[in-house]
Amino acid sequence: MASLIRALRPLCRTAPSFRMATRRPLPNHWTPSTHAFSTTSRRRDVDLSNLTPTPITLLSETESMMADTVSKFAQEQIGPKVRDMDEAEVMDPAVVEHLFEQGLMGIEVPEEYGGAGMNFTSAIVAIEELARVDPSVSVLVDVHNTLVNTAILRYGDAQARRTWLPKLATGTVGSFCLSEPASGSDAFALQTKAEKLADGYRLNGSKMWITNAMESSVFIVFANLNPSQGYKGITAFIVEKGTPGFSIAKKEKKLGIRASSTCVLNFDDVVIPKSSLLGEEGQGYKYAISVLNEGRIGIAAQMTGLALGAWENAASYVWNDRRQFGQLIGNFQGMQHQLAQAYTEIAAARALVYNAARKKEAGQDFVQDAAMAKLYASQVAGRVSGSAVEWMGGMGFVREGIAEKMFRDSKIGAIYEGTSNIQLQTIAKLLQKQYTN
Numbered sequence: 001m002a003s004l005i006r007a008l009r010p011l012c013r014t015a016p017s018f019r020m021a022t023r024r025p026l027p028n029h030w031t032p033s034t035h036a037f038s039t040t041s042r043r044r045d046v047d048l049s050n051l052t053p054t055p056i057t058l059l060s061e062t063e064s065m066m067a068d069t070v071s072k073f074a075q076e077q078i079g080p081k082v083r084d085m086d087e088a089e090v091m092d093p094a095v096v097e098h099l100f101e102q103g104l105m106g107i108e109v110p111e112e113y114g115g116a117g118m119n120f121t122s123a124i125v126a127i128e129e130l131a132r133v134d135p136s137v138s139v140l141v142d143v144h145n146t147l148v149n150t151a152i153l154r155y156g157d158a159q160a161r162r163t164w165l166p167k168l169a170t171g172t173v174g175s176f177c178l179s180e181p182a183s184g185s186d187a188f189a190l191q192t193k194a195e196k197l198a199d200g201y202r203l204n205g206s207k208m209w210i211t212n213a214m215e216s217s218v219f220i221v222f223a224n225l226n227p228s229q230g231y232k233g234i235t236a237f238i239v240e241k242g243t244p245g246f247s248i249a250k251k252e253k254k255l256g257i258r259a260s261s262t263c264v265l266n267f268d269d270v271v272i273p274k275s276s277l278l279g280e281e282g283q284g285y286k287y288a289i290s291v292l293n294e295g296r297i298g299i300a301a302q303m304t305g306l307a308l309g310a311w312e313n314a315a316s317y318v319w320n321d322r323r324q325f326g327q328l329i330g331n332f333q334g335m336q337h338q339l340a341q342a343y344t345e346i347a348a349a350r351a352l353v354y355n356a357a358r359k360k361e362a363g364q365d366f367v368q369d370a371a372m373a374k375l376y377a378s379q380v381a382g383r384v385s386g387s388a389v390e391w392m393g394g395m396g397f398v399r400e401g402i403a404e405k406m407f408r409d410s411k412i413g414a415i416y417e418g419t420s421n422i423q424l425q426t427i428a429k430l431l432q433k434q435y436t437n
């Protein structure tokens with residue numbers, strides 16, 4: 001398959017034209033009508049007087065092609081492997097290779113560093129389309145693009161960008177290492193310590209729950225260089241696999257997204273050079289907050305794609321395959337209303353996701369929008385994938401199709417990159433500020 005990026009590059013350079021975000025149906029599925037998702041928004045803080053308001057889910061030609069191409073790629077290259085990878089709890093290395101070949105590991109990385117030089121929404125669209133087929137592959141791409149690449153692109157100095165971005169865009173997977181055994185929601189209580197040496201730093205401590213750890217060769221590690229300063233001592237470092245003292249201590253066995261690796265990492269007197277410092281000392285907490293705020297839009301996109309994939313799989317079954325009482329079960333109004341309700345919720349989740357992405361691209365405040373998108377999309381993913389199991393009866397419960405896997409996979413949306421309670425806390429804090437006299 002030709003590289004997606006090679007195909008899209010000429011388009012990236014021309015003025016965008018637009019078309020509505022529609023989705024190519026997955027094979028053997030009921031074909032949804034191509035009505036676009038749309039919503040309205042109250043953009044009080046932007047002058048839109050000269051613009052015709054457009055639906056939030058309107059995609060540029062490049063973004064549309066990204067959606068179509070990733071959808072095809074996911075169905076053809078990933079789809080046949082999903083069940084086996086989940087059972088084996090391992091990511092097929094060929095899938096990772098394909099992701100690089102397709103240019104999906106450097107979506108926002110500028111062309112001068114070997115990336116695709118596309119916008120954030122293109123990454124969001126890709127993450128969503130991958131999740132529609134396999135949320136495990138989706139999170140691998142999500143973490144690599146929205147956390148690792150973004151952190152280096154935004155905070156790395158010229159040397160770090162030149163050293164790492166070409167690798168990350170073309171063949172080297174990355175991980176983002178913030179959480180620890182004793183610090184999850186309270187992320188900045190982390191205990192991994194960094195000590196300054198004459199010509200570098202020494203790291204000691206451990207990290208937990210690190211996505212992509214089995215596939216990664218580059219790890220962005222947050223450690224405290226000055227614990228007496230509390231979170232203001234937190235500093236980000238770039239650590240290479242193979243550095244003496246660095247080890248993967250354990251690979252977790254999980255409920256869902258089982259093909260995505262999640263590991264405990266140990267740092268025992270890991271000595272790294274000065275050039276491993278990412279950005280400035282003591283700025284790590286700012287970097288982490290900033291990339292996680294936008295990373296949450298990625299997780300919201302993952303959950304929206306998951307919900308749609310689960311819905312389409314079940315819709316295909318009830319409208320094409322399964323007959324009871326002499327007719328297709330999807331003919332019963334009791335079923336139809338549930339399918340309609342679920343699809344409406346997916347559309348609402350997608351509107352939140354795209355709105356947050358567009359606000360980020362427009363340089364507006366998007367923190368509350370990102371938190372609302374992640375909160376709501378993960379709730380929708382849980383509800384829709386749970387209902388999809390029921391709509392398929394016994395066939396939804398067995399480990400043959402993807403229904404039960406999507407249901408298991410949906411649970412993580414309410415946990416990583418800030419639990420649902422933490423999203424609620426963020427939303428409430430911002431609302432309180434806005435509504436307090």
Ligand SMILES: Cc1cc2nc3c(=O)[nH]c(=O)nc-3n(C[C@H](O)[C@H](O)[C@H](O)COP(=O)(O)OP(=O)(O)OC[C@H]3O[C@@H](n4cnc5c(N)ncnc54)[C@H](O)[C@@H]3O)c2cc1C
Pocket residue numbers: 143175176177178179183184185186208209210211212254262412415416417418419420421422425
């Ligand atoms: C599969 C997986 C992949 C992950 N990948 C990464 C990764 O790549 N990099 C990384 O750094 N981390 C990663 N994480 C870690 C993830 O971000 C944390 O699990 C998450 O932030 C929650 O932390 P915790 O598990 O310690 O839960 P805890 O913080 O212990 O929370 C447990 C419960 O308490 C609630 N709670 C905690 N504090 C409050 C509060 N103030 N108010 C109300 N409720 C509260 C939570 O909402 C939750 O319901 C991953 C986790 C998983 C499971």
